[in-house]
Each structure stands twice: as C-alpha cells, then as structure tokens.
Amino acid sequence: MVSQSSSVGYTIMGKTVELTVVQKTTIDTLHEEGKTQKVIAKEAGCSQSSVSKHINREAKGRKRCGRKKCTSNRDKCNLERIVKQNPFKNVGEIHKEWTAAGVSASRTTTHRRMHDMCFSCRIPCVKPLLNNRQRQKRLAAKRTGLLLSGPKLCALMKVNFCISFRYQGPRVWRKRGEAHNPRCLRSSVKFPQSVMVWGAMSSAGVGPLCFLRSKVQAVYQEVLEHFMLPAADQLYGDADFIFQQDLAPAHSAKASSTWFKDHGIPVLNWPANSPNLNPIENLWGIVKRKMRYARPNNAEExxxxxxxxxxxxxxxxxxxxxxxxxxxxxxxxxxKGAPTKY
Known part of the structure; x- marks a missing residue:
C-alpha cells in the first residue's frame, strides 16, 4: 500500500522513507507551534513515526548514529599510495599489502575505501611503448616545425582490413540462458581474408585509395608515383605541402628518400612510435566504425x-x-613526450 500527498515524502508498507529538507522544516515549525504529531504528519506528508523520530533526534542533539570507521585518514593515505605504486594489482593483493602495514580491515572494506577515493577498475588503454630517447624525439617535434605544418600537411598511412565479424559491435542483447545461442555468438576466423589499403588525406579532404597486392617495400615508389602525386594535385593544386609518413621500413628506405628528393617533396621528420600524432590514424578509426555492421563475404565485397x-x-x-x-x-x-589521449 502506498500513500502519497502533494509533498515529496511518502510512506511505503509502514516503513519511513528519508525525509526531505522541506519536510524537516515543516515538522520543526509545526512542532514549535505546539501541533500534535498526528497533525504534523498529515501536513508534512509523512508517517507519524517519522515525525516522532525526527523530533526525538533533534531534541537529543544527535544527527545520526552508526559504527565508527575502522580506518583512519592516515590509513586511507597509505592505501592510496599502495594503489598508485602498482595500479595493476587486484583487490586481493592490495588488501594483503594494506593489512601487512598494520591496518585491520576486511577485503570488502578495502574495496569500499578504494571506491571512496574514486578508484575504478577499467580496461586499460593500449599505447605504444616509448623509451626516453623516443620521448625526447617526440618533444623535439615542436622544434622541427610540426606545430606549424597543420594546414599544409598531407598525411598517408596503410592499414589492413580483415573479413571478420569484429565490426558488429562489442555487445549483444540476449536473455538468460542464451549465451551459447548461435545468434548471440561473435564468430571468429583463424586466418580471415584481408586487404591492405593505402590512403592519403589533407585538410581539403581525402585522396584516392590504393589496394596493395604485395608487400609495401616492393611497390611503395609506384604507389607514390601513381596515387600520391595525383592525390596531391587534386588536394593542393600548385600549392606547396609537407608530406607526412611514419617510420615504416618502406618509408625510411634510402630509395624512398631519394625519390622524394628527386621530386622536390619535403618530408616531415617523424618521431618513432607516435601514432597519436598522426591524424590519419583517427580517420581509419572513423572508417572502421562506419563498417562495424558490414558483413562482406569475400575480398571483393x-x-x-x-x-x-x-x-x-x-x-x-x-x-x-x-x-x-x-x-x-x-x-x-x-x-613530456609520454603517450597522450590522442
């Protein structure tokens, strides 16, 4: 049975619900006027027992009662230090190390204190490993003019697309007991058919695609000749631009460097392991997300x-x-050269 008035508070099955600030103010005002608890309960829109408990609690000067916490602020600081030292430990390992420091707490209390400090268990982001030398090279990108090359930048990248159902989305709606239902399974293939794609982009748009049939090292200069140059003419016309590529073996080969010099195309000095600086990586991500629900049956599709x-x-x-x-x-x-959110 549920009884509810125009006020915010209400009573369910005879059990009192937490009073709102308006109800508490109404109870205090009517109690000072000498009204009975029955009248106050009707006016405040709550049960008479709630009025009685509130009046008695205010009279005793006690807001709330409960057991005192078994951990101190110093213990919480110690727990935070343990978590930050190695954030990849599980709750059991953190609890064992925390109690070894002299804290008397259960595993549940450890988990609760970690949540109180806003620690949450999440899937970690995957970023390329960077050593100190590579970090310094990434910082040197500011001095190489990379910061000023945005509007004139022409970026390219090759990417591999596989025939797989991994684009259908990360989750499935199903009922209990349907975990192994064929329509609720995500299929996987050991050696799926795949295609290697080369593409280019600039601030003016994208260039033509090139589907590679062999290793990039063998055909890279042909790709530059027959796809990159037409794409540059399409995107820039007679204007100058700076060409950007990563440090793949085909890109950093001596023959490729000679080709760029012969054609008078400036190439941006690129730091290693820096996909987060390459905007075309995000563009390939957009393409793959758009293809999430595609179901091609063969390489041509x-x-x-x-x-x-x-x-x-x-x-x-x-x-x-x-x-x-x-x-x-x-x-x-x-x-300071470390991985970023990009």
Whole structure:
C-alpha cells in the first residue's frame, strides 16, 4: 500500500522513507507551534513515526548514529599510495599489502575505501611503448616545425582490413540462458581474408585509395608515383605541402628518400612510435566504425565496402583532424613526450 500527498515524502508498507529538507522544516515549525504529531504528519506528508523520530533526534542533539570507521585518514593515505605504486594489482593483493602495514580491515572494506577515493577498475588503454630517447624525439617535434605544418600537411598511412565479424559491435542483447545461442555468438576466423589499403588525406579532404597486392617495400615508389602525386594535385593544386609518413621500413628506405628528393617533396621528420600524432590514424578509426555492421563475404565485397565508406568522409572531418595537430603537440609537450589521449 502506498500513500502519497502533494509533498515529496511518502510512506511505503509502514516503513519511513528519508525525509526531505522541506519536510524537516515543516515538522520543526509545526512542532514549535505546539501541533500534535498526528497533525504534523498529515501536513508534512509523512508517517507519524517519522515525525516522532525526527523530533526525538533533534531534541537529543544527535544527527545520526552508526559504527565508527575502522580506518583512519592516515590509513586511507597509505592505501592510496599502495594503489598508485602498482595500479595493476587486484583487490586481493592490495588488501594483503594494506593489512601487512598494520591496518585491520576486511577485503570488502578495502574495496569500499578504494571506491571512496574514486578508484575504478577499467580496461586499460593500449599505447605504444616509448623509451626516453623516443620521448625526447617526440618533444623535439615542436622544434622541427610540426606545430606549424597543420594546414599544409598531407598525411598517408596503410592499414589492413580483415573479413571478420569484429565490426558488429562489442555487445549483444540476449536473455538468460542464451549465451551459447548461435545468434548471440561473435564468430571468429583463424586466418580471415584481408586487404591492405593505402590512403592519403589533407585538410581539403581525402585522396584516392590504393589496394596493395604485395608487400609495401616492393611497390611503395609506384604507389607514390601513381596515387600520391595525383592525390596531391587534386588536394593542393600548385600549392606547396609537407608530406607526412611514419617510420615504416618502406618509408625510411634510402630509395624512398631519394625519390622524394628527386621530386622536390619535403618530408616531415617523424618521431618513432607516435601514432597519436598522426591524424590519419583517427580517420581509419572513423572508417572502421562506419563498417562495424558490414558483413562482406569475400575480398571483393570488402573492397567495395571500404570504397563506399571512404567516399563518405567529408572535407570537414579531415579539416578538424588536421587542425588538431597543435593540440596534439601541446599534449605531448605537457606529457613530456609520454603517450597522450590522442
């Protein structure tokens, strides 16, 4: 049975619900006027027992009662230090180390204190491993003019697309007992068919796609000749631009460097293990998310899906990614060369 008035408070099955600030103020005012508890309960919209408990609690000067915490602020600081020293430990290991320091607390209390300090268990982000030398090179990107090259930057990257159902989404809606139902399973293939794709982008939009049939080292200069140069003419015309590529073996080979010098194309000095500085990485992520629910049956259907999705990329999306270069560099400088959120 539920009785509810125009007030916020109400009573369920004879059990009192926590009083609101308005109800407490109403009870205090009517109690000072000498009203009976029955009248006060009717006016405040709560049960008579709630009125009685509130009046008696206020008369005794006691807000709440309860057992005192078994840990002190010093113990909480010690627990926070333990968690920060190695955040990859599980609750059992953290609890064992905390109690070894002289704290008398259960595993549940340890878990609760960690939540009180806003620690949550999450899947960690995966970033490339960077040593001190690589961090210094990433910081030196500010001095190489990378910060000022955003609008004139032409970025390229190759990526591998597989025929797989991993694009269908990370979760499934199902009922209890349907965990092994075929329609609720995510299928996996040991050696799925795949295609290697080369693409280029700038602040003006994307260039044509190139599907590679062999290793990049053998055909990289042909890709530059037949795809990169037409893409640069399409995106920039006669204007100058700076070419960006990572440190893949085909990109850093002596023959590739000679090709760029012969064609008079400046290449950006790129630090190792820095995909978070490359805006085209985000563009490939956009393409893969758009293909999440695609179900190609063979390599040709996969290529057609990639082409159709690539054609949906707008110049505005590319411009926003290229314009984010100063923010990426600033984040690297703030992190002192360490991985960033990009």
């Amino acid at each position: 996969l290529k057609a899906t990639i082409r159709a999705t690539w054609a949906l990329i707008t110049p505005e999306q590319c411009h926003r990614l290229i314009a984010s270069m100063p923010h990426r560099i600033a984040a690297v400088i703030q992190a």
